[in-house]
Amino acid sequence: MKYKRPLKITSRTSSVTNGFVQAILPDALPDREEHGAILAMLEQNPNRLTCVYCGDPAQHWDHLNPYVKGKRPSGYLNEARNLVPACGPCNTSKSGHDWRAWMFGNAKGSPATRGIPNLNTLAARIDNMVALSELKPIDLRTMIDPELWNRYWSRLEEIEALLIAAQREAAEIQEQIAACVRHSSGAEH
Structure with missing residues (x-):
């Protein structure tokens, strides 16, 4: 599984x-x-x-x-x-x-x-x-008014860019947590 x-x-x-x-x-x-x-x-x-x-x-x-x-x-x-x-x-x-x-x-x-x-x-x-x-x-x-249409879809692009940036930060945080967990697990044995 x-x-x-x-x-x-x-x-x-x-x-x-x-x-x-x-x-x-x-x-x-x-x-x-x-x-x-x-x-x-x-x-x-x-x-x-x-x-x-x-x-x-x-x-x-x-x-x-x-x-x-x-x-x-x-x-x-x-x-x-x-x-x-x-x-x-x-x-x-x-x-x-x-x-x-x-x-x-x-x-x-x-x-x-x-x-x-x-x-x-x-x-x-x-x-x-x-x-x-x-x-x-x-x-x-x-x-649709072209300006409104373009503005609306630019919001999606902004959100996608924020999601990508947040994922990069999440990966950094995850690695730091994993390093601490590895360090504390090794110290106990």
């Missing part, structure tokens, strides 16, 4: 980035009618949802297209057309990747690496839903 290594401060930068993106995007959560239409396009039974990527029972709603790309909003929202049923293993493995590249790629846990037999059929259903629902990213930058 592996020991879990302690987290570093900088291992949380993606969480901070996701927070910055999610904080500005409106929630357009689907109503029943919208969701029913999307599920029909995906050939899903609303009473027994299956993962659109592998066909196993679904436990999550996954963003087909990720919120974040390159540390900025991708242009896709939290809306019916971008929410698809997924199983836990697919949702975790896919993370923020492009659904098609991930589905047919060699990422650990992808449907292709798990040997899911009907990938082309599953992908065709997703393609159909994307085409019928006209799912496309929107250019958010054109909706």
Whole structure:
């Protein structure tokens, strides 16, 4: 069994980035009618949802297209057309990747690496839903005052720089504590 290594401060930068993106995007959560239409396009039974990527029972709603790309909003929202049923293993493995590249790629846990037999059929259903629902990213930058937009994203860069500086200081503190512990352990024996 592996020991879990302690987290570093900088291992949380993606969480901070996701927070910055999610904080500005409106929630357009689907109503029943919208969701029913999307599920029909995906050939899903609303009473027994299956993962659109592998066909196993679904436990999550996954963003087909990720919120974040390159540390900025991708242009896709939290809306019916971008929410698809997924199983836990697919949702975790896919993370923020492009659904098609991930589905047919060699990422650990992808449907292709798990040997899911009907990938082309599953992908065709997703393609159909994307085409019928006209799912496309929107250019958010054109909706916002450029000065405000740039100022907002510079805050993220400031926070990331502070996290990096704090991690350097944490490493120094950790080394000093470890040296003291080593010294006191050696003195007792």
